[in-house]
Amino acid sequence: MAQGESLGQERTEQPTAKRREDARRRGQVLKSPDLTAAVALLGAVGIYSMTGPRLVADATGMVSRSLSSLPTGDLTPGEALALFFEMAGTIARLGWPLVAVPAVAAIGVQLLQTRFALSWRAAAPQWERIHPGKGFARLVSGQGAFEALKTMVKIAALGTIAYSALRADWPRLLAGGQGSAGLLATLGGFVRDLWLSVAGAYLALAALDLGSQWWRHQKSLRMTHEEVRQENRESEGDPQLKSRIRGLQRQRAMxxxxxxxxxxxxxxxxxxxxxxxxxxxxxxxxxxxxxxxxxxxxxxxxxxxxxxxxxxxxxxxxxxxxxxxxxxxxxxxxxxxxxxxxxxxxxxxxxxxxxx
The missing domain is CATH 3.40.1690.10 (secretion proteins EscU)
Structure with a gap:
């Protein structure tokens, strides 16, 4: 419990610049995992939109080559291992942009949210996070209830989006296309549209999340009158002591x-x-x-x-x-x-x- 609260004082004062900076260094900043997920999905959609046709063509070629190169009899362990490494290498070569671009986008938006504040204190293990009693207290607190409600809303929203997309595209998925290339193109288009819808949902959730976080963050940073006075004494010196020093200086000058x-x-x-x-x-x-x-x-x-x-x-x-x-x-x-x-x-x- 803070000193001001122990004295019965209310936190009515706006946070000072020093208090905000100290909180930022401790890792107490506004950041939304939903915004990070939305940007990562948008990055995946963007890179797939640019490389999708080539990706489908290369994947189709890989499947055709793999099937045509299979021996007529049973595969030996060596042949199976060689086929596995060939397919894994091709998948890695084709799919690395779909992994790298969203990862870079997610890291970038995370750094922007924290204003490049890397706090080891926030990442370090803390007893309060694993203590059963404190964990239960967090669950039954207002913050815990809000997080639980937010998780349920997120699950319901994403489930609804996935169900609606699958129901709308199910006939097209069943029809597929001409050969494996058409099937892959149809499946890729479905996944791209699904990612785009999920990203939009995450953006809406992120806006609500950031708004609620901002309100809670501002409330947690508020200060009591005593805390403001104490910070002023630490940064500028005790006013009474400064007044006494000025008086002594005036006396010496006199x-x-x-x-x-x-x-x-x-x-x-x-x-x-x-x-x-x-x-x-x-x-x-x-x-x-x-x-x-x-x-x-x-x-x-x-x-x-x-x-x-x-x-x-x-x-x-x-x-x-x-x-x-x-x-x-x-x-x-x-x-x-x-x-x-x-x-x-x-x-x-x-x-x-x-x-x-």
Whole structure:
């Protein structure tokens, strides 16, 4: 029983992409044996329609040659063995397309249904499949009843098709044709028409089967709220832990920025809303840089640190607002603000000169 079900939660959430992919890797995909059988039969009908006349002619020739080459007396073991190998080789040469083409078609449609997902886990022996108690539970479950009903419908449909085809073609089969070639051609046509009818029935059954499988598959993949949260934690991390990490990162960034205020040349303010700290090192920097900035409480904190450390604080609302809005921390001031910043720095350097 799943964890969500044990907690009394209902599976109301749509499956995530990860859950679908995990199910596909386990071999839990939509696939219908009826569709595979239908495609295999259609492949057999197609190859027989293309090679049927030649196949009948070659088979007739084989029978004629075999009958004409029989000795008048009893066959020796060696002669019987030689005749057997000759007929087996001819049958294999004539019939391999009727086996190979349906087999390739069946394998191809099976791979397409599973999207080329080869799951050894699905093919491996499982105790649940052979355990008598679990097997009986499957039989009496809703799924077992549905499979039993589907099997009975399939048997009834195929039996009806075979009976109808045989009843319709029985006079033609009895009449046969001129010689063995005519009989083989008549029999081949009957088998081809029967295969085509059976393939159509299998296609109809496959459509119903895939529809019911899709509904059951979607239902089995549904998730509880707890399973969705658990998967998100596994793939993206615990939201609480991520929030705590982001908080610690913000604190470290804040401490670094406050440390930069102590090394700044000047702090511009507006006068309570924003504050921007600038530093310029001649020869090491191409232009003054914004080393810290903040708004409201952070701006007041920057001003407090600057005054405590003896960093000049200059009120210049237009320049402070422009630098706060346009320049990220760690970037140089834009060319358009060079003149205004240069005037502020000149004022600060003049203050230093007078103090020294």
């Amino acid at each position: 401490r670094r920025m406050m440390a930069e205020v102590k090394r700044a040349d000047v702090v511009l303010r507006n006068p309570t809303h924003v504050a921007v700290a600038l530093r310029y090192e001649s020869g090491a920097m191409r232009a003054p840089s914004v080393v810290a900035k903040g708004a409201r409480l952070l701006a007041l904190r920057m001003v407090q640190i600057a005054r405590r450390e003896g960093v000049p604080v200059v009120e210049n609302p237009p320049l402070a607002r422009a630098l706060y809005r346009l320049v990220p921390v760690g970037r140089e001031v834009p060319v358009a603000l060079y003149r205004a910043v240069a005037e502020v720095l000149a004022y600060v350097y003049a203050l230093r000169s007078r103090k020294s």
